[in-house]
Amino acid sequence: MPSDLFSDLTDRGLVHQSTDATALRDWLTTPGRRIYAGFDPTADSLHVGHLVAIMLLRRVAAAGHEPIALIGGATGMIGDPSGRSEERNLLSPETLQANITAVEAQIRRLLESVGQPVHVVNNADWMRGVGYLEFLRDVGKHVPLSQMLGKDSVKSRLERDGGLSYTEFSYMLLQAWDFVQLADSHDCRVQIGGSDQWGNITAGIELGRRLRSLDLHGITCPLLTKADGTKMGKTASGAVWLDPARTSPYRFYQYWINLDDHDAGCCLERLTEVPLTACQALTAERADNPAGRATQRRLAEELTRLVHGEAGLQAAQQATAVFFGAAFESLDDATLAEIFADVPSHDFARQRLDGEGLPLTEALAAAGLAATRSAARRTIEQGGAYLNNNRITDHAYRITPNDLRDRSLIVLRSGKKSYAVARFNAGS
RNA sequence: GGGGAGUUUCCCGAGCGGUCAAAGGGGUCAGACUGUAAAUCUGAUGGCACUGCCUUCGCAGGUUCGAAUCCUGCACUCCCCA
Structure with missing residues (x-):
């Protein structure tokens, strides 16, 4: 066990900026503290980029505190301008609701396994009934414009051609108000978030002091970026999602x-809970x-297990073996279909295999x-x-029922990595 | 309106009557090497029933035994002079 949570976070490089470190450390020494991070429901699944915040909350929980995950049902209707170069498109209420449900389920699954109480709240619950005049009077009145204009997220956008709308400009007030609400309802004193959230977090701290004389704190973690400067979790085919329907466990595993x-x-x-000493050992091994x-391997294993469970990890590893040339005669149709779920497939009539058989060239094409x-x-x-x-080297090769064995599909491959599945079903 | 240059296979670009499915480069695909990396090297790269056949060089006609290459018309692009 590390000496204290805050040092553990610092040692792991998870602290980018924070408010007064001594005060934070002190506050965190008492177990059962509540700490929150916000997630905007912009899609129906979290992606790899959200893992830092999730892991931060898991560490918080592991240290005996209670994480609060705030889902931005209200703020999600507005769109956070932080870290964005352009105005967001607004989501329809139906989409938003579906996203909230899906994201909440993911967050619960990822956090509850630590064993601590997990609070999931939705800021729409306290924002819904609040009138515009009321909000301006109770919240807006206490936030100086100079402070809002001073935030990087606002400044950088004002300097651009597109500017930003009043709606997005107001976003930070909502997030600031969230912090104060959680301080009231959950006695939450610390907010954590990505480094792009610093402005929004400090806005909340400021508001807490003005309205309630509260001593609130904030921690931001560095945004994950790769050495080549590109965003972590982005591939040529898009983001790496946590939802297996969007990114299969195999592709998730392979990403790492x-x-x-x-x-x-x-x-x-x-991103993992591997002890620091073990991390260092692996770093030494990496050099050798x-x-x-x-x-x-360790990274892929840890994260796939966390996100997709033990079964997901095994499926990913089995798929990996097959995709890298292992024989798979012993696998049945169902397992194969699962492994090759991501791979394009083509249906052929079963009768094509009769007689001379189906030319391999035709099947590949x-x-x-x-x-x-x-x-x-x-x-x-x-x-x-x-x-x-x-490997088949005869260009006149014809596929016959012998190649099927007892299955209904065969696996075709071109080169090292391009796979396709040919399905043979009777009748079609 | 006058004068000139051009339009080639996925892209750039050579070819200027037969030996042209068309040089070279890029890209792409495959192979080797390798760490499921990067770099490098090798081969392939219009289609097909593939030692052959078919369809391509802006479009339509023509000359010729034979045209991407010559002639005529048309379309589009670029440059110079009005």
Whole structure:
């Protein structure tokens, strides 16, 4: 156990900025404190970028405190301008509600396993009944314009061509009010968030002091960025989501496995609960034997288990073995279909296998692994074609029922990584 | 309105009567190497029933045994002079 929570966070590189460290440390020495982080329901799933805040809350819980996850049902209708270069598009009420439900379920699952009480609140619950005049009088009156204009999130947007709307400008008042509300209702004194949230957090601290003479605190954690400057969790095909329906456990696992050496160390420290001494050992090993990619493996394992559970991790690892050439004769259709769920598939009539059989070139082309049958032919001739992970070098090869064994599908592959599934169903 | 240059295969760009499915580069795909990295190297790169056949070089006609290459018309792009 680390000497105290705040030092643990600092040691793991999770503290970017904070209010008075001594006061924070003191406040955190008493167990059962409540600490909050906000999540805006902009999509129906969290993504990898949210993991830092989630892990921060898990550490808070592990240290004996009670995390509060605030879902921005109200603020989500407005859109946070922080870290944004353009005005957000507003979500419809139905979408917003669906997002709130989905995100709440994810947050609960990720936080409740620590074993501490978890509070999930929605700021729409206290914002809904508040009238505009009332809000201006009770909240707006206490926030100096000079302070609002001084925030980076506002300044940077005002300097741009697009500017920002009054609506987005007002966002920080809502978030400030949230903090005060949680201080009232949950005796919450600390807000944590990404480094882009500093302005919004300090706005809340300021408001708490003016309205309630409260001594509120804030901690921001560094936003995860990769060494090459791009955002963590972004791939060519989009964000890496926590929802398995959006990003399969396999692709989630692979994202971490493929992480650059340079980024792996700090991700392990910031995003997992691996003890720091073990992190350091892995860093040393990384220097000695980068090819082993022990850090990436551990990282992928820890995070996949956390997000997708033990079963999800096993599925991802099984899929990994298959995708990297392992034989899979022993796997049944259902398992295979699951492993290859992400992979494009093409349906053929079962009868195509009868008689002479289906030319492999045709199957490759139809499944999208080759642009034309000529291209498929070349791939085969150059040794790049695989049927059920066995290389086929005969360009005249025809697929027959023998290749199916007792299954209804076969797995085609072109090169190292491009897979496609061919399904053979009777009747169609 | 007058004069000039151009339009080539995914992109750039050579070719200027047969040996042209068309140089070279880029991209892409495959192979080797490798750490599921980066770099590098090799091969392939219009289609197909592939030692052959079919369809391409702005569009439509024509000359010729034979045209991406010559002629005529049309369309579009760019430059110079009004």
